[in-house]
Amino acid sequence: MEIRLLRYFWTIADLGTISAAANQLHITQPTLSRQLQGLEAQLGTPLFVRHPKHLELTQAGAFLKSRAAEILTLTHQTEQEFAAQKQHLFSGHIRIGCVAADNSDTMAMLLEELVHDYPAVTYNIITGASDLIEEQLDRGLLDVAVLLEPVAAQKYHTLTLPRTEQWGLLVAKQSQLAHKSTIQPTDLADLPLMLSQRPAVQNMLKKWRGETIKPPRIIGTFNLIFNVLPLIEANLGAALSIQGITSEINPETLNFIPLVPDIKTRCILVWRKNRVLTPVVTEYIRRFKTAFGTKKAQD
Template sequence: MEIRVLRYFLAIAREESITGAANSLHITQPTLSRQIKDLENELGQKLFVRGAHRITLTAEGMLLRKRAEEIVAMVDKTQQEFFSLKGNLSGDIYIGGGETEAMNYIASICREIQKDYPDIRYHLYSGNAEDVTERLDKGLLDFGILIQPTDITKYNYLNIPAKDTWGVIMLKNSPLAQKEEIHAHDLHNQPLIFSRQVWQNKQETNELAKWFGDEWKHLNIVTTFNLVYNAAIMAKQGIGYVVSLDKLADTSETSPLCFRPLAPNLESGLDIVWKKYQIFSPAAQLFLDKLKEKFLK
């Protein structure tokens, strides 16, 4: 399997057309068709269903697409790292994390580096801890920002000196919006919009589950989410109350939403992690040095 052919395959999957893919790749349609036929023969699987108006992926094609995207991304990242070894310090830094105000700390380091090394580029990936650690383990990310508690025993890490506060995002005209803080019994039988990752975490290591206590097993979860943006839209439509961290959704004066903290107060710390024995590109190593300089004072 050649990287070039995987790029051809991904182009067809993206364009849903041999003709469209051939045009985007600047090769002839017969050449592209022959390369994909050879790939199907090599794998012994049919990758596409050719319809009247568009081409769609088979189940095997969808599997290959996921793997091909990871392989091509890794090749591109490796090439960029070696390119950065030449001349002035440049290159790409890949950072993943959930939605958190702690990104301000990361952004401030990026700004500091940018002054002296304007050719360094940053690529941000948003996802929950499972998404981030999967990409980190595959080498698609250099660093991951994880909200505690998360198992970080297989990583090197630095603690970010910030805390995120848990609470409830809701419509300002909701009954609970009249309260200054939210207790566990206030959410009894209420329709809740909950982080999928938090809901699936083991109760014995789940700080939010401990906060809810006996109520945890009886929560009325009507929607789960990965990132808060869409959850906030559901809240705007009155679907339910979003249990989330503060400052991730617009709860300003002009917004129909507001945030109320949990009581007793519940906060989560954050860690920035990277693989043990990781060999960094010069750009990523510089970023790590700046992290240590800032967080190990």
């Protein structure tokens, strides 16, 4: 016997009419009448005596009402207990590292969902350069991290996030390049350039411009693009960056110009191999896999 049918029956018995019960249950009277007839057929006995303006419980109906009240009360209490356990039993702390990129909001969105479902969970978010995030991840100071490609696959489990990050130059409005819609390798010849200190990024740029093009003049390196924004605004040089951070810059002083041929990379969720994960961290990773597909996860 379904709990739903017991609830329908108990409401009819409590209010005394099909119409009042249907109104309270937010279903139509014909639907409720069919449900009651089906229940009586299932039990093999009438549950009500039908009068013109009300229903009267039969002896079997009175017996079922008392049992239904017990069952429905127990069901409600059980549901409440499970809800309370969901809110309080699943607790813990998660430490997340994240680079400044367009995919950063993905990290925040799934964390918001996790905390909504489990309010006892607490968290710490560290934003920084990939090298800093990787170092803290390797030292066990972070549980998971969102990094830009490439990453050391031999050290980490990885899950590739769907959105790509477009690379380009950040230049001052008064720069000679500011009027351009794209940046080609020849535009970098002898250009004063600020570049990420990550060897992977430097090698990516070298491969993109080729060996035959005169290289830019590397006037400085940085770990976070925000540290050099005042230097770019002063037109001391341009900086290689990703488009995902441009929402944080002042469009009145800086232009982002994409590279052509395109350089596009992705962000990757990573966590250390051979490390025991807490239930909170495991649940957070599971939500990424559910959202973006386990086929993209690599062990």
